[in-house]
Amino acid sequence: MTDTDILVIGGGVNGCGIARDAAGRGLSVTLCEMGDLAGATSSASTKLFHGGLRYLEFFEFGLVRKALVERGTLLEAMPHIAWPMRFVLPYDPEARFEGDTPTSKLLSRAMPWMKGRRPDWLIRTGLFLYDRMGGRGHFPGTKTIRLADDPAGASLKPRFEKAFEYSDAWVEDSRLVALNARDAAQRGADVRTRCKVFSAERREGRWHVETTDGPVRARALVNAAGPWVEEVLTGTLRRNTEAGVRLVRGSHVVTRKLFDHGKCYFFQGRDGRIIFAIPYEYDFTLIGTTDAEHDDLHAKPEATEEEVDYLLAFASEYFADPVTREDVVHTYSGVRPLYDDGAKSATAATRDYVLLMDEGGGAPLLSVFGGKITTYRTLAQSATDQVAGALGNDSPAWTEGAPLPGGDFPVGGHLKLIADLKAAHPFLSDRWAHRLVRAYGTEAAELLEGGEAALGRRFGADLTECEIDWLRTREFARTAEDVLWRRSKLGLHMTEGERAEVGAFMGEAREAAE
DSSP: OEEEEEEEEOOSHHHHHHHHHHHHTTOOEEEEOSSSTTOSGGGSSOOEEOOOGGGGGGTOHHHHHHHHHHHHHHHHHOTTTEEEEEEEEEOOTTOBOOSSOHHHHHHHHHOGGGTTBOOHHHHHHHHHHHHHHSOOTTSOOOEEEEGGGSGGGTTBOTTOOEEEEEEEEEEOHHHHHHHHHHHHHHTTOEEESSOOEEEEEEETTEEEEEETTEEEEEEEEEEOOGGGHHHIIIIISOOOOSOOEEEEEEEEEEEEOOOSSSOEEEEEOTTSOEEEEEEETTTEEEEEOOOEEOOOTTSOOOOOHHHHHHHHHHHHTTBSSOOOGGGEEEEEEEEEEEEOOOOSSTTTSOOOEEEEEEOGGGSOEEEEEEOOGGGHHHHHHHHHHHHHHHTTOOOOOOOTTOOOTTOOSOTTTHHHHHHHHHHHOTTOOHHHHHHHHHHHGGGHHHHTTTOGGGSOOEEETTEEHHHHHHHHHHSOOOSHHIIIIIIOOGGGGSOHHHHHHHHHHHHHHHHHHO
């Protein structure tokens, strides 16, 4: 029997963020994840720290401001896995609102001749607010550009004459989760992957929990199971609730590289939706996302034929050269567990989070509904405040400004780290050194401290036996999929045979460890 202060169910970004925060306050923490860390929603995002520009149309000013303020805080804590990016929003006078948003209703009454279209002055006003709601910090302000004079215009159809350029940030989403889990473990948390919670009940002021790794007795329970939060609450924990989740599938396609510059595109559709086209993993372009209802929780989310066609057709409305099936090299899809606020459409459903606390029986239970990756830290802080308070722990919040492992260097300082790494290890190519610093930050030097001779076998795409051992021993990786598609995206750069060799090696390594 393991005794712990808090047992966290769910190893996504919210669960790992809560585990890290609570462990840093001196509480004993056990985290149980039934699969791999970030094995579901948290590795299937559009990989952006952003305020959500389009949420302004729904008057979600509080959510947007909270996310924009947090965007800068997160950037400073993890400058290796997150960085500012510029977004180009080509102006399309035919772009429309989706459905009856508060903004579209106001405009339809004031200017019925617009027929649901977004005028350019409205976009400028939204971007003006966006610039100022969260403070600028590391993010340059919005400007208007003539596409004929800008590299971003070369890939677009000539009918697009002007665009608005603004700032947001990129984040390596699944590495964000792994680093939160690792930091939690370094602060004393017991992180258990491939560990399913199959029953829990309150007895004598404690939660008695049965898991596949054995029984756990906890003073408090946190249900951060993401898409499974309602199922865990009503099934595993047998608790009644009126709260629910709305499962919304977001699908993405990865194509060959469609443009050479480093800016992202924000495209508005004539159906009211928006998508992004983002430089991805050096050689590719990421296009997404869709918003589709996902009715079956137990059905693996996959990009449907219709969703792929939709994204390609949407992007082709903007790019000078049509984007076709032949351009697609990979797809992925995830289910966003949005708090069910009764919105008419998936796009209109709130992205804010709701924390429900049940202190009955002297053993607190906190359930996390909704949320978005940009506000994961503030969600974790609020959740830990509530649970820690219920347990009599008055340690102050501490995560704001605390770097994740490898993130102890200034924003923009990655170029010096890359230069220093190459100087110390001349065998590194520019791209290899860049990848290592973007993945491990200041810890890249520790990973390579044994020199070239200690790297061991090379599997392709500069993945070495040494790096796999690092991911296995420090970041909870167990399988080739963990390594190639979550701790990294090197699977995109490897042949099927090379990926199979990694799988064989991971099996051998696991057997040796056992």
